[in-house]
Structure formats: C-alpha cells, structure tokens
Amino acid sequence: MSLATDHQGFLLDAQSWTEDWAVATASRLNLPWDELDQKIALVIRQFYFTFDLSPPMRPLVKQIKTNFGPDIGNSIWLMHRYGESPARALALLAGLPKPKNCL
Secondary structure, eight states: OOOOBOTTSOBSOGGGOOHHHHHHHHHHTTOOOSHHHHHHHHHHHHHHHHHSSOOOHHHHHHHHHHHHOTTTSSHHHHHHHHOSOHHHHHHHHTTOOOOTTOO
C-alpha cells in the first residue's frame, strides 16, 4: 500500500492511515506489529486528534501507562520494543507527524 509520505516516511495526511499501511511500514522497518501495537497506535492517534500533537516521549509514556498499565507504560519497555526513539517510531507507525522534539 502506497500513501503519500515525507522524505522520512511519515504520512502527509494522518487521516489516510490504515492498519495495512502500518503493518507494511513495521515490516519494512523491522519493528513489531501485533494486536498490542495496533492498540497502542490507536491510543496515540486518539491523543493526536484530541490535542493536535504527536506525543513526545513523556506524554507518550503517560498515555500508554494510563491505558495499558505500568508494565508497558514505561520508557525502558518502549525502548526495548521500538528502539531508541519510541515516540518517533510509534508516531510513524500510527501515521502521525514526527514529534517536534525528535531528531
């Protein structure tokens, strides 16, 4: 599935996101994608459409902790699962713009 992206692979239109696109993107980047990842993506998409902000790391951890508990909602778990920049990786997989403070 091909959707319009910027030069870093972030969707240009967050509304065009589909789970099929996320699965293909996760596969291409060797990132996990299962039911949990889908649920996390939906939670941060809701955050984005509520606050018009791709969540940077601290709000991301808080949002995930609130929705999934402390075992998943912590930066160590997120870094093990998504690499050194979980906020960036999750925004990409969720079809959101790159968080402002991510390189």
